[in-house]
Amino acid sequence: MFELLKKFKESQIFSPLLALLILLLFDFIFIDGFLSIEIRDGRLFGTLIDILNRAAPLALLAIGMTLVIATGGIDLSVGAVIAISGAIAAKLIGGQLVIENGTIQYVTQVSLPIALFASMGMAAICGMWNGFLVGKIKVQPIVATLILMVAGRGIAQLITKAQIITIYYKPFHYIGTGYLLGLPFTIFIVVLAFLLVSLFVRKTAVGLYIESIGINDIASKYVGIKPSRIKFIVYTICGLMAGIAGLIVTSNVKAADANNAGLWKELDAILSVVIGGNSLSGGKFTIAGSIIGALVVQTLTTTVYAAGIAPEVTLVVKAVVVVIITIIQSQVFRDGISKLIVKRRDLT
Amino acid sequence: MKNILSSKYLSVIITVLLFIIAFAIPSIIYPGFFSMQVFFNLFIDNAFLIVTAIGVTFVIITGGIDLSVGAMIAFTSMVIASLLEKGISPVIVIPFALLLGTLAGLMMGFLIEHFKIQPFIATLAGMFFLRGSCFLISIQSIPINDPFFKTLSHTRISFPGGAYISISVVISLIILGVAIYLAHYTRYGRVLYAIGGNEESAKLMGLPVGRAKIMVYGFSGFCSSLGGVLFTIYMLSGYGLHTSGLELDAIASAVIGGTLLSGGTGYVFGTLFGVLIQGLIQVIIMFQGTLSSWWTKIFVGILLFVFIVLQRLITAHREEQKASSKRLETSKQTAAV
Numbered sequence: 001m002f003e004l005l006k007k008f009k010e011s012q013i014f015s016p017l018l019a020l021l022i023l024l025l026f027d028f029i030f031i032d033g034f035l036s037i038e039i040r041d042g043r044l045f046g047t048l049i050d051i052l053n054r055a056a057p058l059a060l061l062a063i064g065m066t067l068v069i070a071t072g073g074i075d076l077s078v079g080a081v082i083a084i085s086g087a088i089a090a091k092l093i094g095g096q097l098v099i100e101n102g103t104i105q106y107v108t109q110v111s112l113p114i115a116l117f118a119s120m121g122m123a124a125i126c127g128m129w130n131g132f133l134v135g136k137i138k139v140q141p142i143v144a145t146l147i148l149m150v151a152g153r154g155i156a157q158l159i160t161k162a163q164i165i166t167i168y169y170k171p172f173h174y175i176g177t178g179y180l181l182g183l184p185f186t187i188f189i190v191v192l193a194f195l196l197v198s199l200f201v202r203k204t205a206v207g208l209y210i211e212s213i214g215i216n217d218i219a220s221k222y223v224g225i226k227p228s229r230i231k232f233i234v235y236t237i238c239g240l241m242a243g244i245a246g247l248i249v250t251s252n253v254k255a256a257d258a259n260n261a262g263l264w265k266e267l268d269a270i271l272s273v274v275i276g277g278n279s280l281s282g283g284k285f286t287i288a289g290s291i292i293g294a295l296v297v298q299t300l301t302t303t304v305y306a307a308g309i310a311p312e313v314t315l316v317v318k319a320v321v322v323v324i325i326t327i328i329q330s331q332v333f334r335d336g337i338s339k340l341i342v343k344r345r346d347l348t
Numbered sequence: 349m350k351n352i353l354s355s356k357y358l359s360v361i362i363t364v365l366l367f368i369i370a371f372a373i374p375s376i377i378y379p380g381f382f383s384m385q386v387f388f389n390l391f392i393d394n395a396f397l398i399v400t401a402i403g404v405t406f407v408i409i410t411g412g413i414d415l416s417v418g419a420m421i422a423f424t425s426m427v428i429a430s431l432l433e434k435g436i437s438p439v440i441v442i443p444f445a446l447l448l449g450t451l452a453g454l455m456m457g458f459l460i461e462h463f464k465i466q467p468f469i470a471t472l473a474g475m476f477f478l479r480g481s482c483f484l485i486s487i488q489s490i491p492i493n494d495p496f497f498k499t500l501s502h503t504r505i506s507f508p509g510g511a512y513i514s515i516s517v518v519i520s521l522i523i524l525g526v527a528i529y530l531a532h533y534t535r536y537g538r539v540l541y542a543i544g545g546n547e548e549s550a551k552l553m554g555l556p557v558g559r560a561k562i563m564v565y566g567f568s569g570f571c572s573s574l575g576g577v578l579f580t581i582y583m584l585s586g587y588g589l590h591t592s593g594l595e596l597d598a599i600a601s602a603v604i605g606g607t608l609l610s611g612g613t614g615y616v617f618g619t620l621f622g623v624l625i626q627g628l629i630q631v632i633i634m635f636q637g638t639l640s641s642w643w644t645k646i647f648v649g650i651l652l653f654v655f656i657v658l659q660r661l662i663t664a665h666r667e668e669q670k671a672s673s674k675r676l677e678t679s680k681q682t683a684a685v
Contacts, residue, residue, distance in 0.1 A: 074468075139656050142413070143609050147656070150596060151649020157642035267415075267472055280466045312487050312588070315480030322473040323459065330463040 013289040016276045019325055020292055023299050031306045043179045047306060055298035056186035057082070057245035057262075061269035062276070062290040063190075063197050064127075064238030069273050071227075071234055072214045072282030073134055073141035078242040078269055080152025081126045082262025085119040085246030087156040090165035090256030092118055093172060108169045115172075120243040126152065127239015134235060135228035149266070156258035166255045176251030186248055190291070193241065198287055210234060214282025272297050275325055358662055359606030359655070360618040367621050370628050378635045384511035390627040395516035396421065396579040398623050401598040402527045403571025405619045406564050408602050409531075411544045411611025412467035414565065416456065416474035417572035418594035420449055422587065423478040424576025429490035429586025438496045446573050452478065453569015457562035471565075475595070482588030489587035492580065500581045516578040523574065527616045540564060544611030600648060601626060604655050625651065 027034040027047075037046035061078050068075045092115040093108045108115070126148060133144035167173075178185040201207035212220040213227045221227055245265075250256050270280075276293030278285050300321055304314045327333050375382035391398070400417050407414045424445045431441045452474060459470045492498075504512040531537040539560045542550040551557050580586060603609065604625055605618030629647050633639045 133656075137657060137660055139660055140609050143603060143652075143656050146596070146599065146603070147649050147652045150600060150652060151646050154642040154645030154649065157640075158646070162640065162642060267475075270468070271472070274466075274469055280468065310483070310487075312483030313480055315476040316484060317480070319473045319475075319477035319480060322469065322476065323465075326465045326469055326473075327459075327463050330465060332463050 013277060013286055013292060015329060016289050016292040016296060019275065020296050020299065023296060023303065027299070027303050027306070031303070034306065039182070042182055044182050047302065049184065051295065051298050051302050052187050053184040054302070055294050056184075056190050057248045058265070058268055058272060058298060059190045059291045059294040060193055060241045060245040060248070061265060062272040062294040063193055063287055064241035065266075065269045065273050066276070066278055066285050066287050066290040067197070067201065067210060067234045068141070068238045069270070069278055069280060070210045070214045070282055070285035071231055072217065073231065073235070074145065074270065074280070075130060075235065075238045076142065076145040076266050077126065077130060077148035077152055078238065078245075079262040079265040080149050080156065081123050081239055081242035082246035082249055082265060083153055083156035083256075083258050084126060084159070085123045085243040086250035086256040086261045087159040087165075087258050088122050089115050089119040089172070089247055089250055090167055091159050093167055093169050096168075098168075108172075112169075112171050116247060119247055120240060123243020123246065124236050124240045127236040127242070128232065130239065131232035131235030135231035153258065156261075160256055160258045162258060164255050164257045167250070168254075172251055173254060174251070176248045176253075189244065189248065193244065194287060194291060197237065201287075206230065206233070211283055211285065214285075268297055269294075271322060275322075277329070356613075357615070359659055360615050360621070362658065363605055363618050363621045363625070363655075367625050367628065370625060370632070374632050374635060381635055384507065384509060386631065388507075388511050388513050388517070390624050390631065391517040391520070392514050393582075394623050394627045395514070395520040396575040396582060397594070397597060397601065397627075398520040398620060399523050399578060400572045400575035400594070401601040401619045401623050402523060402616050403568035403575075404595070404598040405602045405605070405607050405614055405616050406527070406531070406540060406571075407467070407568045408599070408607050408609055409544045409611060409614045410540050410561060410564050411547065412460065412561070412564070413471065413599070413609070414453075414456075414568045414572075415468065415471040415595045416452070416478060417568065417575070417598055418591045418596075419475040419478035419482075420452065420569065420572035421576040421579050421594060422482050422590040422592075423452075424449055424573045425580040425583065425586040425590050426482045426485045426490070426588060427586070428577065428580050429492050430485050432492055432494045432497070433490055438494055442577055445577060446570060449573020449576065450566050450570040453572075454562060454566035456569070457565030460565065461558050461561045479588065485586075485588075487588065489585050492584045492586065497581060497584060501584055516581055519574070519578060523571065524616065524620060531616055536560065536563075541612060544613070546612075597623075597626060600652055604651060606655075606659070608659065 024034075031047075034047050037044055037048060039045070065075060065078065092110045093112070110118075130141075130145050130148060133139045133147070134141050137144075174185060175189075176186060180188055201210065209220070209225050209230050212223070212225060213230055217227050242262075246262060249261055253261075272293035273290045274280060274293070275296050276286065276289030276291070278290060297318075300318055301314055304317055305311060309317070371382075371387070400421065404414050404417055427445050427448060428438075428441055431444070432438065456470050456474045459465050459473075460467050500515055503515050505515070505518065506512045531540070539550070539555050539557070542553070542555055543557055543560060547557060579591065583590065599609075601622030602614065602619050603622070605615065605620070605622030607614030607619065626648055629651075630644050633641070633644055633647075
């Protein structure tokens with residue numbers, strides 16, 4: 001039992017889990033009814049469920065971003081891809097409100113699956129573009145994805161003609177606001193994505209290849225791994241995840257807003273991955289850790305709202321927490337702590 | 349031709365040429381485009397960005413990145429506006445704002461150097477902190493009615509022929525001169541390039557890497573807060589949502605100007621033209637009239653793409669040259685043996 005505990009303590013997801021638990025404990029003590037969950041109309045309601053629901057897009061981004069970061073890369077374009085994906089879905093479904101005999105008719109220009117696949121397909125193509133630049137042309141990831149980050153929002157605005165397109169088509173709303181088995185549908189999307197991606201990287205050699213590239217690109221190449229192909233796959237997955245996140249975000253607000261959808265989400269996603277215990281320089285990765293990281297970021301936001309602090313201050317709190325967490329995770333700090341412990345032991 | 353291709357100034361030369369072409373073509377197409385004032389306006393409208401991008405270029409040369417500059421400008425504008433509102437003299441307010449900015453930059457540098465936090469994360473935290481602090485001061489926009497700031501804002505330095513520039517332009521050009529001097533004619537500049545080239549080697553050479561790295565973030569903090577002062581003079585208001593996303597413009601300017609994001613290579617002079625080209629695209633779209641504003645982003649994106657691929661080709665060409673010269677040497681040596 002002790003061995004198991006020690007093993008768990010050394011695992012990568014220990015410190016993000018600890019951070020999450022401390023945050024939740026803080027909320028439990030200082031915010032009334034934080035942990036209470038009630039059942040209404042066969043659906044679960046409560047702050048915890050709300051956190052899970054709202055963290056869904058971020059968790060999806062974090063899944064893709066984890067893989068990208070594990071190869072030693074970074075994807076700055078996911079926020080823009082969210083905007084593109086939402087814009088395409090809205091454009092295809094159409095923004096007209098049709099009222100017949102006093103009731104709203106749910107109309108769509110194309111059938112829903114086509115709209116969804118078109119959005120996700122375009123998002124995957126965005127990812128492929130990044131993967132092509134990083135893998136084949138060997139552009140630095142931060143620069144390569146900067147292109148789409150800058151141009152992507154312009155493309156999204158081009159699609160929507162810079163208008164906010166409201167979607168009245170009801171079935172589309174289910175993605176972001178629907179319930180399944182008493183839980184928000186978004187949670188199932190995240191779980192499914194997590195399982196599929198985990199199976200893909202852990203049950204095949206792909207995960208090993210990714211870590212190997214992240215640790216040493218050139219050495220991996222000499223071993224016979226094709227870094228360009230793996231990077232292409234990884235960025236494509238990241239783009240696809242951003243596309244699905246875009247659909248959730250768009251469905252949630254029932255509108256496609258090319259200017260604001262997914263704004264600064266790439267930074268939150270990278271933050272989630274780092275809080276999740278992954279190193280930005282690549283190598284070993286844990287997707288579960290990143291999802292916990294996403295939950296930490298979302299809990300932080302929700303806490304600030306629930307504690308009645310002005311929402312604008314969220315950023316300051318976020319900054320302080322980020323600094324504290326990264327300092328705790330830093331080698332210098334850990335070395336300092338272990339030195340302190342050793343000193344104490346010597347004294348006694 | 350081969351000389352030019354292997355010149356280290358190649359990307360800067362291309363950037364300048366591109367700027368000239370981008371200025372010449374609309375000058376032919378649109379009547380009234382070609383004038384000294386259109387050229388000067390690029391400086392007037394982008395003076396704050398020039399100063400900010402210079403600081404970012406220095407950071408990028410060391411192989412780091414600074415994401416906090418946009419938030420720093422907003423924060424500076426907020427500090428200045430709120431202090432002026434309380435009736436404090438601008439003679440105190442401006443140095444105070446610059447000091448705050450420099451300290452914030454040094455703080456980020458300290459986190460990066462001492463705790464080995466990735467520059468991306470440390471400056472991201474800085475960005476969150478500064479943006480959030482803006483809203484701690486006020487969530488509304490604060491107008492500035494201070495006479496000193498108004499004079500600064502409205503003063504025009506006329507040139508023969510009727511064209512004019514603003515005081516901000518003069519300040520930004522002074523900073524540009526200082527930056528070029530710092531980068532190429534001082535020991536500190538050489539240390540920065542050495543860190544970007546290979547940090548480990550620089551350390552082994554006994555260069556003061558840690559101090560230089562902390563100072564470069566301090567310098568970027570100073571530049572972006574000075575950019576904030578210029579922006580405040582330009583806008584005459586403080587607002588927490590000012591210059592959202594400006595860090596990208598600054599980074600893009602550096603990249604278009606020929607600075608490699610992996611560090612070690614880059615010219616402040618190129619960054620100036622990176623800023624001017626982006627400003628020019630906006631002006632051209634305005635002159636054209638029917639193109640919508642989002643085309644600016646798409647064009648900047650395309651331009652970034654072209655430059656990045658170009659830089660990639662240049663470095664590949666250079667590596668090949670190095671490899672072939674090495675091969676030549678080894679074959680000579682074997683022949684001698």
